[in-house]
Amino acid sequence: MATGRTHRPATRSRGIPEATVARLPLYLRALTALSERSVPTVSSEELAAAAGVNSAKLRKDFSYLGSYGTRGVGYDVEYLVYQISRELGLTQDWPVVIVGIGNLGAALANYGGFASRGFRVAALIDADPAMAGKPVAGIPVQHTDDLERIIQDNGVSIGVIATPAGAAQPVCDRLVAAGVTSILNFAPTVLNVPEGVDVRKVDLSIELQILAFHEQRKAGEEAAADGALPPAGAAARKAAQADQGPDGAAPAVMPA
Amino acid sequence: MATGRTHRPATRSRGIPEATVARLPLYLRALTALSERSVPTVSSEELAAAAGVNSAKLRKDFSYLGSYGTRGVGYDVEYLVYQISRELGLTQDWPVVIVGIGNLGAALANYGGFASRGFRVAALIDADPAMAGKPVAGIPVQHTDDLERIIQDNGVSIGVIATPAGAAQPVCDRLVAAGVTSILNFAPTVLNVPEGVDVRKVDLSIELQILAFHEQRKAGEEAAADGALPPAGAAARKAAQADQGPDGAAPAVMPA
DNA sequence: CCATCTTTGTGCACGCGTTCACAAAGACAT
DNA sequence: ATGTCTTTGTGAACGCGTGCACAAAGATGG
Numbered sequence: 001m002a003t004g005r006t007h008r009p010a011t012r013s014r015g016i017p018e019a020t021v022a023r024l025p026l027y028l029r030a031l032t033a034l035s036e037r038s039v040p041t042v043s044s045e046e047l048a049a050a051a052g053v054n055s056a057k058l059r060k061d062f063s064y065l066g067s068y069g070t071r072g073v074g075y076d077v078e079y080l081v082y083q084i085s086r087e088l089g090l091t092q093d094w095p096v097v098i099v100g101i102g103n104l105g106a107a108l109a110n111y112g113g114f115a116s117r118g119f120r121v122a123a124l125i126d127a128d129p130a131m132a133g134k135p136v137a138g139i140p141v142q143h144t145d146d147l148e149r150i151i152q153d154n155g156v157s158i159g160v161i162a163t164p165a166g167a168a169q170p171v172c173d174r175l176v177a178a179g180v181t182s183i184l185n186f187a188p189t190v191l192n193v194p195e196g197v198d199v200r201k202v203d204l205s206i207e208l209q210i211l212a213f214h215e216q217r218k219a220g221e222e223a224a225a226d227g228a229l230p231p232a233g234a235a236a237r238k239a240a241q242a243d244q245g246p247d248g249a250a251p252a253v254m255p256a
Numbered sequence: 257m258a259t260g261r262t263h264r265p266a267t268r269s270r271g272i273p274e275a276t277v278a279r280l281p282l283y284l285r286a287l288t289a290l291s292e293r294s295v296p297t298v299s300s301e302e303l304a305a306a307a308g309v310n311s312a313k314l315r316k317d318f319s320y321l322g323s324y325g326t327r328g329v330g331y332d333v334e335y336l337v338y339q340i341s342r343e344l345g346l347t348q349d350w351p352v353v354i355v356g357i358g359n360l361g362a363a364l365a366n367y368g369g370f371a372s373r374g375f376r377v378a379a380l381i382d383a384d385p386a387m388a389g390k391p392v393a394g395i396p397v398q399h400t401d402d403l404e405r406i407i408q409d410n411g412v413s414i415g416v417i418a419t420p421a422g423a424a425q426p427v428c429d430r431l432v433a434a435g436v437t438s439i440l441n442f443a444p445t446v447l448n449v450p451e452g453v454d455v456r457k458v459d460l461s462i463e464l465q466i467l468a469f470h471e472q473r474k475a476g477e478e479a480a481a482d483g484a485l486p487p488a489g490a491a492a493r494k495a496a497q498a499d500q501g502p503d504g505a506a507p508a509v510m511p512a
Numbered sequence: 513c514c515a516t517c518t519t520t521g522t523g524c525a526c527g528c529g530t531t532c533a534c535a536a537a538g539a540c541a542t
Numbered sequence: 543a544t545g546t547c548t549t550t551g552t553g554a555a556c557g558c559g560t561g562c563a564c565a566a567a568g569a570t571g572g
Contacts, residue, residue, distance in 0.1 A: 019529060025465040029444065043549065052446035056531060056552095063551055071537045071550045088465050089472030096464070107363035113444060113461040118468070157471055158464065181474060182467040184460075188285065188369060190308035198470045200463050204440075205369040207456050208352070208414065209281040209344050211438040212374070214454045215413055216345030218437060275559060299519065312522095312561055319521055327520040327567045 016087070020061045026051045027058065028084045034077050043074035095122035095154045097180075099171050100163030101131060101141050104186055108162060109137035122154040127167065144171075151178035158182045165189045272343075276317045282307045283314065284340045290333050299330035351378035351410045353436075355427050356419030357387060357397050360442055364418060365393040378410040383423065400427075407434035414438045421445045 030050040034042055044062075048055035062068060062075070065087055069075045085091055096114070098105050101124050108114070109124055124136055127144045134141050142150060150156070159180040161168050168187035175183065176197055185191055185201045193199055286306040290298055300318075304311035318324060318331070324339055325331045341347055352370070354361050357380050364370070365380055380392055383400045390397050398406060406412070415436040417424050424443035431439065432453055441447055441457045449455055 017529070021469050022462075022466055024469070025459075025462040026446070028465075030446075044551095045549085050446070052448075054531070056533090057529085059549095059551060060530085067551070069550050070539085072539045072548045074549070087469070089468040090465065092472075094464075094468055094471070103363040103366040107359040108460065110359040111460060114464070117461060117465065119461075119464055157475075158467055182471045184463050184467060190282070190286075190306070192308075196474070198467060200467060202458055202460070202463060203281075204364065204367060204458070205373060205375075206278075206281040207440050207458060208350075208370070208375055209284075209346065209373065210278055211414055211440060211454060211456060212345040212350055213277050213280070213343070215350070215438045216348075218452070219413075273559075300521095301519085310561065312563090313559085315519095315521060316560085323521075325520050326569080328518045328569045330519070 016064045020064055021088075023051070023053065023057075023061055024084050024088055026053070027061070028081065028088070028090075031077055031081045031084070035081055039077055041070075041074045042077055044069070047075065090118040092118065094119050094158055095156045096120065096158045096160060097123045097125055097150060097154070097156050097175075098160045098162060099125045099144075099147070099175070100161060100167070100187075101126040101136055102162065102164075105160075105162035106136050108160060108186075109139065119158075122156055123150045125150065127163075147171075147174055148178040151175065151180060156180060158184070160184045160186070161191075162186045272320045276320055277344075279307070279309065279313075279317055280340050280344055282309070283317070284337065284344070284346075287333055287337045287340070291337055295333055297326075297330045298333055300325070303331065346374040348374065350375050350414055351412045352376065352414045352416060353379045353381060353406060353410070353412050353431075354416045354418060355381045355400075355403070355431070356417060356423065356443075357382040357392055358418065358420075361416075361418035362392050364416060364442075365395065375414075378412055379406045381406065383419075403427075403430050404434040407431065407436060412436060414440070416440045416442070417447075418442045 027047065030047055031042070033050070034047075044055045044059045048058040051058065059069075062080075065083055068080055068083055096119050098108055098121060101109065105124070105126070109121055114121055121137070121139060124139050124141045125144055125147055126132070126141050129143060131141045132143045151159075157180055159175040159182070161171055161175075161183060163171055165187050168185065168189045169191060172183060172185070172191045172193065176193055181196060182198045183191065183193070183200070185199055186203075188203055188205060191199050191201075283303065286303055287298070289306070290303075300311045300315045304314040307314065315325075318336075321339060321343055324336055352375050354364055354377060357365065361380070361382070365377055370377055377393070377395060380395050380397045381400055381403055382388070382397050385399060387397045388399045407415075413436055415431040415438070417427055417431075417439060419427055421443050424441065424445045425447060428439060428441070428447045428449065432449055437452060438454045439447065439449070439456070441455055442459075444459055444461060447455050447457075
């Protein structure tokens with residue numbers, strides 16, 4: 001989403017599909033685990049199983065990066081770790097700022113997964129003056145007033161927004177104006193950004209709602225499949241006590 | 257992902273595309289905002305802008321749910337809120353358990369977005385005996401030993417995993433065995449689940465790595481576009497001080 | 513009642529992503 | 543050196559999702 005590139009203009013057309021890019025971190029994680037166990041090589045079948053994807057897909061993904069495998073043997077784990085890291089830009093250091101140090105922001109600051117792969121929490125920023133100076137995860141919180149200076153001083157190009165929904169867009173605008181070109185948004189809002197700025201969003205509520213949709217359908221199907229077979233899961237138990245099936249006649253509001 | 261349904265077997269083939277389902281919560285959020293402002297109707301164009309999608313896509317999405325619009329006028333906001341809520345299964349109550357009450361788990365428990373839409377945190381579960389009984393977000397933490405009983409007693413079908421990576425799969429197995437059929441996974445691991453169980457994953461590290469990829473490419477393109485135009489953003493500043501371009505000759509490890 | 517104007521609903525074409533299936537490539541044993 | 547066996551890399555077909563563009567539908571004004 002929000003991958004607003006018009007084309008592959010010049011610079012060499014090594015266009016790696018977006019879907020592939022999204023899987024590279026998955027492969028990298030699996031490979032890192034193998035590396036720690038000192039496994040020298042791995043086949044596409046094994047690695048695909050570890051990453052939870054189809055092996056043909058994995059091979060095609062790697063083919064976009066170049067031919068790094070050896071037929072009859074597989075892939076050299078260490079070499080592949082390096083190649084993927086380089087492709088993802090993880091061989092360099094990425095200073096990151098987190099804006100909005102509430103429950104979620106603090107949890108993110110404490111999250112170990114950040115530092116593990118080239119990402120470094122350069123600063124924590126919050127609008128609450130009472131928070132200023134207070135250390136979270138060993139880093140003192142700074143006030144929003146200094147946002148622009150902080151971005152500039154640290155050469156930050158990746159920002160994480162963990163503010164309430166209402167504050168997200170203004171914060172986003174200021175981050176972008178200060179030079180941030182990639183944003184990870186945890187606030188439940190659609191962010192408007194100029195071309196050239198990438199936004200990825202993480203929304204817990206949306207994920208749950210998608211799960212609820214499938215859950216409801218499972219319950220509906222089980223209920224529709226007659227009461228012959230006894231309900232086994234909690235979903236069936238739930239469906240039994242649900243007042244309204246998934247496709248009942250509209251009970252509440254009706255338009256004019 | 258992990259939408260392991262073989263087909264639409266029977267029950268009526270009202271197959272709503274997965275991509276559409278993923279957007280429904282987005283529409284619902286925008287519509288709820290309109291509803292709170294007492295806006296009676298909205299056109300596909302306006303709503304699409306608010307949700308950040310193409311208007312044709314929005315209309316097609318709604319067409320899967322039925323014909324709820326009025327040509328020349330638009331959509332009735334209240335009616336649409338109800339229809340989407342019903343389709344997503346949000347007219348009923350979904351008890352949810354959160355397993356793993358560390359930084360992230362606690363933040364999730366405190367997150368207001370849960371309760372807002374039919375989701376209720378039924379229980380918090382952690383493996384640390386020292387946590388047992390301690391209230392988080394007003395809910396006492398219970399020990400992992402009681403996991404099965406808690407699931408059963410509360411009729412839980414949706415579980416949230418916020419444990420360390422190593423604990424995720426065992427916890428997942430126990431949740432599924434106890435009747436949970438939908439899992440939201442925050443642990444950085446691939447979860448193996450039997451057919452019929454849906455898993456959605458949220459991985460902060462992966463999102464950042466995807467951003468880093470695009471960020472690196474932007475920096476590379478800017479650098480390749482000659483030094484004619486002065487570097488404007490922080491990314492360009494960063495690229496200038498980066499030791500290695502995105503496509504330099506392999507410097508470190510090399511395979512045999 | 514008719515004409516006009518707005519907005520929906522959708523047929524169609526296009527592009528991306530996935531998967532199968534297989535030929536080419538190389539390791540390894542004899 | 544040669545044959546066999548494993549595994550990669552990819553051509554090709556298919557299906558899904560997206561967006562254009564337009565006809566149908568209904569509201570609205572005269």
